[in-house]
Amino acid sequence: MKTTSDQKNPKVILITGASKGIGCVAAGELAARGAQVVITSRDSRSACEAAEKIGCDWLQLDVTEESSVREAGVAMKSRYGRLDVLVNNAAIVLDVNVKLMDLKPEVLRATLETNLIGTLRVTQAMAPLLEFSDDPRIINISSVGGQLEGVENAVSPAYNISKTAVNMLTRQITAAIPRVTCNSMCPGWCRTEMGGPDAPRSAKEGADTLIWLAMDAPKTLREKFVKDRAVIPW
Secondary structure (H helix, E strand, O other): OOOOOOOOOOOEEEEOOOOOHHHHHHHHHHHHOOOEEEEEEOOHHHHHHHHHHHOOEEEEOOOOOHHHHHHHHHHHHHHOOOOOEEEEOOOOOOOOOOEHHHOOHHHHHHHHHHHHHHHHHHHHHHHHHHOOOOOOEEEEEOOHHHOOOOOOOOEOHHHHHHHHHHHHHHHHHHHHOOOOEEEEEOOOOEOOOOOOOOOOEOHHHHHHHHHHHHHOOOOOOOOOEEEOOEEEOO
16 A cells, blocks of 8 residues: 655655656656655756746755755755655766767766766765654666666766666665665656657656655665666666
């Protein structure tokens, strides 16, 4: 049976990079289930417009800027005093259809700065607020492109490398703050600005596992890589 957020004490959920795409869809579904959702974007206007449509809160947040992340942490503490679920969704892909031998090191560096270091930076800033939750959770959005097991993906190497690193970061977070339930998940190839119009899945389909991990997944599911609500190999 699905649980819903206690209306008197709703789950506080922060989703980075959620003014569009899978994060935005998930925010709408979670808000509809009674959660107090906060979406973030580097662009204040985009975040504000998306939040108005969803009916949720928003913050300006650039995961690559230490001061921006720190200010977001202060704002969350001031507004809510705690955080129940952190969704590290913000990510970029700069090397679509680029092969490894053509990859510029600066592209890899920029990708890691957002997808990996940004995830760590936000997690570090929000970890103290998760301590006030009865059921703290972190969901890191990854990709099967980052799997070490399976068919090698010969394109978008910077993006794939960053997601492999995010999966390891998930395991490191679990070791560092074991009270927090932390998992990585793959939404699949979805029709979003990042995924493009030819992707086989809708953003809603991609958001399903995110919503499940945030609200319904058992606490015993931890330190795993998940797709379609099932554990997949790292």
